[in-house]
Amino acid sequence: MARNKVTVVGAGNVGATAAQRIAEAGLADVVLVDIVEGLPQGKGLDLAEAAPVVGHDARIIGTNDYADTAGSDIVVVTSGIARKPGMSRDELVATNAGIVRSVVGQAAAASPDAILIIVTNPLDAMCHVAMDASGFPRERVLGMAGVLDSARFRTFIAQELGVSVADVHAFVLGGHGDTMVPLSRYSTVAGVPITELLPADRVRALEERTANGGAEIVGLLKTGSAYYAPAASTFEMVDAILRDRKRVLPCAVRLAGEFGVDGLFVGVPVVLGRGGLERVFEIRLTPDEQAAFEKSAAAVRELVGVLPA
Numbered sequence: 001m002a003r004n005k006v007t008v009v010g011a012g013n014v015g016a017t018a019a020q021r022i023a024e025a026g027l028a029d030v031v032l033v034d035i036v037e038g039l040p041q042g043k044g045l046d047l048a049e050a051a052p053v054v055g056h057d058a059r060i061i062g063t064n065d066y067a068d069t070a071g072s073d074i075v076v077v078t079s080g081i082a083r084k085p086g087m088s089r090d091e092l093v094a095t096n097a098g099i100v101r102s103v104v105g106q107a108a109a110a111s112p113d114a115i116l117i118i119v120t121n122p123l124d125a126m127c128h129v130a131m132d133a134s135g136f137p138r139e140r141v142l143g144m145a146g147v148l149d150s151a152r153f154r155t156f157i158a159q160e161l162g163v164s165v166a167d168v169h170a171f172v173l174g175g176h177g178d179t180m181v182p183l184s185r186y187s188t189v190a191g192v193p194i195t196e197l198l199p200a201d202r203v204r205a206l207e208e209r210t211a212n213g214g215a216e217i218v219g220l221l222k223t224g225s226a227y228y229a230p231a232a233s234t235f236e237m238v239d240a241i242l243r244d245r246k247r248v249l250p251c252a253v254r255l256a257g258e259f260g261v262d263g264l265f266v267g268v269p270v271v272l273g274r275g276g277l278e279r280v281f282e283i284r285l286t287p288d289e290q291a292a293f294e295k296s297a298a299a300v301r302e303l304v305g306v307l308p309a
């Protein structure tokens with residue numbers, strides 16, 4: 001049986017770290033692509049040279065040529081630029097939209113049956129660009145954000161209560177960013193909602209820290225943004241798809257009326273398997289939660305509105 005093939009576009013921090021995780025787990029052969037000549041080739045060779053020591057058989061190559069990506073099962077898109085000082089949010093959207101449109105167009109042409117996992121920010125808006133550029137159905141265009149946001153929430157809950165992260169489940173909805181909606185009544189330690197275990201002000205503090213989780217890391221690093229947890233979160237989605245695990249994970253998907261939203265990419269829990277998005281896992285929200293979700297969806301709609309035509 002042929003091994004699975006995963007293309008990772010963008011050989012920067014998130015892309016190279018995700019490539020390492022995928023290869024070292026023996027999950028798939030990996031093709032690392034970047035626009036910078038030598039960068040993906042160098043990182044790909046370095047990763048391949050780790051294989052004898054780590055003990056896996058995955059093939060890893062780096063390239064600037066999409067012909068090498070042909071027939072990929074999954075294409076992960078991490079290419080983009082970070083916001084630079086003096087750059088407006090709209091300028092960032094326009095620049096990364098151009099990059100995502102170009103790379104997705106080329107990757108989709110080489111791998112017309114692939115499942116796309118978009119990582120580039122602003123995430124939800126970039127998912128729209130990717131769907132448009134690929135022409136893929138919504139089942140095969142997924143955004144990575146909710147897995148990371150809920151991992152952060154789980155970390156903070158576990159630290160607060162002094163329990164293993166393995167026993168903490170967290171539930172987040174909405175767009176990636178400060179309008180994200182952590183659902184604390186569905187966030188549990190060994191099945192017990194955290195709202196039963198912590199006072200309301202502590203729950204709120206953990207929710208706020210989660211919503212600002214990306215900024216907290218940027219503030220510490222000064223240059224660059226988080227990549228270990230983002231890469232691990234991307235890996236979890238790749239693993240759920242390639243091994244057809246039917247994991248229930250929060251992903252950005254194009255809603256078609258679910259949660260009262262139509263035609264927008266917003267983060268919701270979905271069943272992930274070999275077909276990509278196999279089912280939206282819809283739950284009933286309280287009026288307050290629904291209002292927060294709609295506010296989050298409105299923020300995505302606004303960003304999509306500034307996308308270049």
Ligand SMILES: NC(=O)c1ccc[n+]([C@@H]2O[C@H](COP(=O)([O-])OP(=O)(O)OC[C@H]3O[C@@H](n4cnc5c(N)ncnc54)[C@H](O)[C@@H]3O)[C@@H](O)[C@H]2O)c1
Pocket residue numbers: 009010011012013014015033034035036039078079080081082099102103118119120121122123144145148176224225226227230
């Ligand atoms: N969705 C999330 O939760 C999440 C989390 C972390 C990072 N991100 C986003 O992921 C993206 C990557 O982050 P990073 O830290 O790896 O950045 P990085 O700067 O380390 O890497 C980006 C890479 O993209 C490459 N690139 C730029 N234009 C390209 C093109 N046209 N074709 C191919 N490659 C191109 C660059 O050369 C660079 O190597 C950013 O947009 C970041 O905001 C998203």
